[in-house]
Amino acid sequence: MISKLPWEILVSIMCLLSTDEAARMSVLSRRWRKIWNTSIRIMPRLSFFLDRGWFPDIRPRDLEKKMRKRIIEVHQVLKLHKAHTLYEFSLITFELTSRDSHHINAWLNFAAEKHVKELRLKLTSLMLYDASFIADNFHFLRVLYLEGIYITEDIVHRLFSNSPFLERFFLLNSDKLHRLSIVSAPNLKYLYIERCRGLQHLQISSSVENLGTIEINGGVNFESVNVSAPNLSHIILGIQSQVFKFDAYVTLLNQIKRLSIDVYADMISAAFRQIPEFSKLAHLELIMDNCSKITPIRCLLDILRAAPILKTFSFQDNKLSGHPAKDNALEWLHVHIPKKVELDQNHACDYLKVVKFDNFAGCKYEVEVLLHLLEYAVSVEKIFIGLMDSSTWRDPEEWGHDYEDKFDNQYEELCIECAQQLKTQILQMHPNVDVIIA
Numbered sequence: 001m002i003s004k005l006p007w008e009i010l011v012s013i014m015c016l017l018s019t020d021e022a023a024r025m026s027v028l029s030r031r032w033r034k035i036w037n038t039s040i041r042i043m044p045r046l047s048f049f050l051d052r053g054w055f056p057d058i059r060p061r062d063l064e065k066k067m068r069k070r071i072i073e074v075h076q077v078l079k080l081h082k083a084h085t086l087y088e089f090s091l092i093t094f095e096l097t098s099r100d101s102h103h104i105n106a107w108l109n110f111a112a113e114k115h116v117k118e119l120r121l122k123l124t125s126l127m128l129y130d131a132s133f134i135a136d137n138f139h140f141l142r143v144l145y146l147e148g149i150y151i152t153e154d155i156v157h158r159l160f161s162n163s164p165f166l167e168r169f170f171l172l173n174s175d176k177l178h179r180l181s182i183v184s185a186p187n188l189k190y191l192y193i194e195r196c197r198g199l200q201h202l203q204i205s206s207s208v209e210n211l212g213t214i215e216i217n218g219g220v221n222f223e224s225v226n227v228s229a230p231n232l233s234h235i236i237l238g239i240q241s242q243v244f245k246f247d248a249y250v251t252l253l254n255q256i257k258r259l260s261i262d263v264y265a266d267m268i269s270a271a272f273r274q275i276p277e278f279s280k281l282a283h284l285e286l287i288m289d290n291c292s293k294i295t296p297i298r299c300l301l302d303i304l305r306a307a308p309i310l311k312t313f314s315f316q317d318n319k320l321s322g323h324p325a326k327d328n329a330l331e332w333l334h335v336h337i338p339k340k341v342e343l344d345q346n347h348a349c350d351y352l353k354v355v356k357f358d359n360f361a362g363c364k365y366e367v368e369v370l371l372h373l374l375e376y377a378v379s380v381e382k383i384f385i386g387l388m389d390s391s392t393w394r395d396p397e398e399w400g401h402d403y404e405d406k407f408d409n410q411y412e413e414l415c416i417e418c419a420q421q422l423k424t425q426i427l428q429m430h431p432n433v434d435v436i437i438a
Helices: 007-016 019-025 030-042 060-080 098-113 132-137 153-162 246-253 265-273 297-306 330-335 364-376 396-402 405-409 411-429
Strands: 045-050 088-093 118-122 143-147 168-172 179-182 190-194 201-204 213-216 224-227 234-239 258-264 283-289 312-319 354-360 382-387 434-437
Touching: 045 060, 060 098, 088 098, 098 118, 098 132, 132 153, 153 179, 224 246, 234 246, 297 364, 312 364, 330 364, 330 411, 354 364, 364 411, 382 411, 405 411, 411 434
Parallel strands: 045 088, 088 118, 118 143, 143 168, 168 190, 179 201, 190 213, 201 224, 213 234, 234 258, 258 283, 283 312, 312 354, 354 382, 382 434
Antiparallel strands: none
């Protein structure tokens, strides 16, 4: 039936597909082949994924032939594209080698001539593809994603000098870079760094005045962080190492208003003890793994002490140690008697107005954490309880040997009902608070 749609609609559909998907659609019929030839001429996005496909055990000789064929196909597609501009160009491959660099150069030259605005390049780091061509030839970029690319401090300087419109910069798996220094980037708003294991120093000057968010994920352990961006307001940290140097971030974290941390539960207390105070922090998002293996309640006091003007606190256990049905709090809630919270000047967190608890599954330790927090949040006005998705609750692969068939029918009873009972107890502690379960 789809083939009976008007030509203009079919061309629009084809333009919304990735390049590989559109190419597969072209084999349906002669009409679709014509649509492919027409749409590729004006397609605003070109995305190429060169891999071994459905043949993980393919012999090296056959893989080489397959890659040569795919390389030729990419060149043919680019020849068909006749539009003067291109919005996005993406290339993802782990199969090309250093001897294929001239092909990548040709493809990137095509994208540069089309004044591409979003460039995404994901290669194997073993290829050591040099980013010099990218730094010198892309003058209209808004978004740049580089993974597994060889890049130096000089290349970074040239990149931001030649791409003044760059707003979002992603750098992943670049082990040769030791210092990331951004002196001038007038439009940079978002910086993302991940798995750059050789990176030791981060320096951003005050002239990077539009930078609002820095996200640093696993595999990055800075020795020094010197950021003077005047409008920086949000830091996102993914901490996967016990040797993460929080003290390198002390000055930076004392400047920001919003902090998101993804960390193993047994590391959080030590992390907050390294920073005496978040003097300006108003919004904190805390994502922890395996909270049930420790006593997360002890972390809350460290957090409240470290952020005296905190207004919004969001908490989530990202990885439960077992199926939540085995540690359900419903029976405990039936016998627990909460007390109305009274103002206590020694412990009160006067500024905290909003508490969010995401991925709530009804575990006893989750309930204990939230109720304990609310003993100190004497001025809280809104509490959001976001329930664990029912598909996660019922997914045997999610829980492995810890899953039992009977859990399938217990989501409403043990998760939703537990949240309702928790709401009742919260209202006994804070009669005027607005509790939302979603």
